[in-house]
Amino acid sequence: MAGDPYQELGVSRGASADEIKKAFRKLAKDYHPDKNPGDKAAEDRFKRITAAFDLLGDAEKRAKFDRGEIDADGREQYRGFSGGARGQGGFGQGGFGGGGARTTFDDIDLEDILGGMFGGGGARPRGGAGRGPTRGQDVRASLEISLEDSIQGSTRRIQFSDGRTLDVTIPKGADDGQVIRLKGQGVPSPRGGPAGDALIELKIAPHSLYHREGADLTMDLAVPLADAVLGGKVAVRTPDGVVNLTVPKGSNSGQVMRLKGKGAYAGGRRGDLKARLMIQLPGEDVPELTKAAEALRKRAL
Numbered sequence: 001m002a003g004d005p006y007q008e009l010g011v012s013r014g015a016s017a018d019e020i021k022k023a024f025r026k027l028a029k030d031y032h033p034d035k036n037p038g039d040k041a042a043e044d045r046f047k048r049i050t051a052a053f054d055l056l057g058d059a060e061k062r063a064k065f066d067r068g069e070i071d072a073d074g075r076e077q078y079r080g081f082s083g084g085a086r087g088q089g090g091f092g093q094g095g096f097g098g099g100g101a102r103t104t105f106d107d108i109d110l111e112d113i114l115g116g117m118f119g120g121g122g123a124r125p126r127g128g129a130g131r132g133p134t135r136g137q138d139v140r141a142s143l144e145i146s147l148e149d150s151i152q153g154s155t156r157r158i159q160f161s162d163g164r165t166l167d168v169t170i171p172k173g174a175d176d177g178q179v180i181r182l183k184g185q186g187v188p189s190p191r192g193g194p195a196g197d198a199l200i201e202l203k204i205a206p207h208s209l210y211h212r213e214g215a216d217l218t219m220d221l222a223v224p225l226a227d228a229v230l231g232g233k234v235a236v237r238t239p240d241g242v243v244n245l246t247v248p249k250g251s252n253s254g255q256v257m258r259l260k261g262k263g264a265y266a267g268g269r270r271g272d273l274k275a276r277l278m279i280q281l282p283g284e285d286v287p288e289l290t291k292a293a294e295a296l297r298k299r300a301l
Contacts, residue, residue: 004057004072005051005052005053005055005065005072005257006052006056006057008048008049008052009023009024009027009049009052009053009056009261010023011023011025011056013066017057020053020056020057021053023054024049024052025055027045027049027195028046028049028050028053029176029189031043031045031046031049032046032162033046033188034162034164034187034188034207035162035163045176046179046190047190047191050190051258052072055072055074061074061243075157095122098198102109132188133189133191133192133193133194134190134191134193134194135189135193135194135195136186136187136188136189136190136193136195136196137186137187137196138186138187138192138196138197138198138199138201139160139185139186139187139196139197139199140198140199140201141158141160141198141199141200141201142170142200142201142202142203143156143158143201143202143203144203144204144205145170145174145203145204145205146204146205146207147204147205147207147210147212147217147239147264148239149170149174150170150173150174150175150176150202150204150265151172151239151240151264151265151270152169152239152240152263153169153171153172153173153174154170155167155168155169155170156168156170158200166182166185166198168180168182168200173265173268173270174202174204174265175202175265175266175267175268176202176203176204176266177201177202177203178201178202179196179199179200179201179202180199180200180202180267181198181199181200182198182199183197184196184197184198185198186198201214203237204264209237210239210264212264214266214271215238215263215264215267215269215270215271215272216263216264216265216271216272216273216274217262217263217264217271217272217273217274218273218274218275218276219273219274219275219276220244220275220276220278221234221236221257221275221276221277221278222278222280223247223277223278223279223280224282225279225281225289226279227247227251228247228250228251228252228277228279229249229250230249230250231246231247231248231249231250232246232247233245233246233247234247236259236273236275238259238262238273239262239263239264239273240262242270245257245259245275247277251279252277252279253277254276255276255277256274256275256276256277257270257274257275257277258272258273258274258275259272259273259274259275260272265299282286
């Protein structure tokens with residue numbers, strides 16, 4: 001005897017389309033394989049409720065089912081053979097009747113039905129409306145990383161809204177807006193096909209020290225007055241660590257010193273770090289400096 005999709009979704013035969021959709025949304029969240037890893041019973045239930053919604057979520061198929069023109073598998077009912085009906089079947093593990101559910105969701109966004117449980121939008125399952133296995137949805141998310149992570153590479157963990165966590169390997173030289181594809185980490189296929197992918201878009205966070213200009217970085221560098229006047233070496237913090245920069249004798253504020261290859265990445269190339277010199281006076285009164293300044297003022301008159 002064919003199973004009843006109304007009973008599978010827990011709704012009455014007079015339920016509205018919104019009531020059917022709401023019931024499916026709740027059950028899909030409860031029995032989704034990602035929320036019940038390794039639970040075969042939950043996986044089977046998810047397949048059955050998906051098949052039930054495929055039938056009842058389509059107004060035309062639902063009407064035919066209600067009139068007895070098709071069974072729970074969507075197959076036509078032929079009368080007249082010993083008074084019976086051909087093409088009947090019970091609920092199977094692959095859907096209604098074991099023949100496989102036609103899970104096309106032509107007018108429904110599965111990501112919307114599942115309530116965005118994977119933290120982002122996604123593409124529709126590939127493979128068309130046939131009965132063969134179809135690919136699960138891709139899921140999308142963004143991951144904010146530091147400038148240092150993008151330059152040197154690292155591993156960062158991302159958590160989706162359904163509670164899943166994934167470790168994402170940030171490649172050395174990653175660019176802002178770059179998308180990392182994690183194969184098979186998207187939505188499982190409801191019909192035995194491969195799972196979708198997780199697409200992680202990298203966002204490089206603003207930095208407290210550097211200002212980014214494409215692949216180049218700019219920064220203000222405090223230089224002691226004595227080093228600016230006499231020349232000297234000043235420690236500079238770069239994304240790769242601290243280096244010593246030679247400041248020429250007689251340097252002025254606003255002068256830019258360029259450190260080649262110490263910038264960010266963009267378009268596959270690494271830029272430079274441009275240090276803008278900012279002359280720093282002593283924080284206390286220095287009599288010798290005062291006398292020298294007075295002598296310079298007199299000379300300028």
